[in-house]
Amino acid sequence: xxxxxxSPTHLIKTRGQQVTLRCSSQSGHNTVSWYQQALGQGPxxxxxxxxxxxxxxxxxxxxxxxxxxxxxxxELNVNALELDDSALYLCASSLGGxxxxxxxxxxGPGTRLLVL
Amino acid sequence: DxxxxxxxxxxxxxxxxxxxxxxxxxxxxxxxFLWYKKYPAEGPTFLIxxxxxxxxxxDGRFTVFLNKSAKxxxxxxxxxxxxxxxxxxxxxxxxxxxxxFGAGTILRVKS
Numbered sequence: 001x002x003x004x005x006x007s008p009t010h011l012i013k014t015r016g017q018q019v020t021l022r023c024s025s026q027s028g029h030n031t032v033s034w035y036q037q038a039l040g041q042g043p044x045x046x047x048x049x050x051x052x053x054x055x056x057x058x059x060x061x062x063x064x065x066x067x068x069x070x071x072x073x074x075e076l077n078v079n080a081l082e083l084d085d086s087a088l089y090l091c092a093s094s095l096g097g098x099x100x101x102x103x104x105x106x107x108g109p110g111t112r113l114l115v116l
Numbered sequence: 117d118x119x120x121x122x123x124x125x126x127x128x129x130x131x132x133x134x135x136x137x138x139x140x141x142x143x144x145x146x147x148x149f150l151w152y153k154k155y156p157a158e159g160p161t162f163l164i165x166x167x168x169x170x171x172x173x174x175d176g177r178f179t180v181f182l183n184k185s186a187k188x189x190x191x192x193x194x195x196x197x198x199x200x201x202x203x204x205x206x207x208x209x210x211x212x213x214x215x216x217f218g219a220g221t222i223l224r225v226k227s
Contacts, residue, residue: 004159033215042120042205042217043160056213090159092215104150105215107159 002027004093004108012114013081021076021111023091031055031096032074033105034066037088049074050096086115119143120208122218131227135193139206139218142187146208150215151180151191154203163204164191196225 005024013019025032031050035043045058049068063079072093078085089112092105121140129135137151147168152160166173166180166189173180179192193200201224207215 006159031213033213035215035217040219042207042219043215045214045216048213050213058214096213104162104165106162107152109157109159 004091004106006089006091006108006111008111009109010112010114012116014116015081015083017081017115018077018079019081019113021078021089021091021113023074023076023093023108025072025074025091025093026106029093029095029106030072031094032068032072033092033094034074034076035090035092036060037090037110039087043090046076055096081115083115086113088112119146120206120216120218122204122206122221124221125219126222126224128224128226129196131198131225132195135191135196135200135223135225137191137193137204137206137221137223139189139191140187141189141208141216143208143210143216144187145210146216147211148209149180149182149189150207150209151178152205152207153200154205154220160205193223196223198225198227201225 033048034046037043047057048055052068065077068074088110090110092107094105150165151163154160164178182189203220205220206218
């Protein structure tokens with residue numbers, strides 16, 4: 001059974017650029033959630049995708065967008081990068097039921113983004 | 117609006133003794149609670165969870181207690197081992213789709 005994987009592991013961008021982060025969910029999982037973890041804080045929920053549809057969004061601006069593909073892998077896109085976007089971006093997968101309720105979320109290793 | 121709080125930034129425990137990590141929450145709609153462990157440069161690793169219909173759940177050395185009236189949960193690790201040294205996050209969810217995390221507690225187990 002393959003766990004959650006993310007790419008790239010590290011990334012350096014400049015302010016104003018755009019970035020795409022990728023996540024492959026654990027085998028058998030159909031739900032992907034994205035979190036941002038700033039230094040010294042707990043992860044903050046960005047959004048969740050269940051069977052290719054957005055299923056909840058946190059308090060992040062529209063320049064944070066996402067996709068989920070038929071194989072349940074996912075992308076997080078951030079446009080017009082700002083210095084404060086520097087953080088660890090975590091992807092988590094889980095198995096959601098038909099009601100959209102998801103169970104325990106399993107995290108990938110994260111992508112460390114630095115915006116200069 | 118911090119709905120989940122871990123008021124102790126750090127905890128130091130002797131090897132073999134009990135570690136108790138605490139977490140408080142404010143939203144009475146939360147129905148599922150989890151503990152994660154995180155090492156530097158890795159993602160959070162799931163440890164143990166508890167549903168709001170229970171008040172205790174055990175898994176090996178780890179036990180989670182939930183006190184709904186006090187909106188408080190705790191993680192007990194017995195016996196503590198040096199490999200348990202990590203950052204521990206408490207998380208809560210309502211219907212499971214969004215995890216709300218505390219700021220974490222750094223646990224150091226001294227040998």
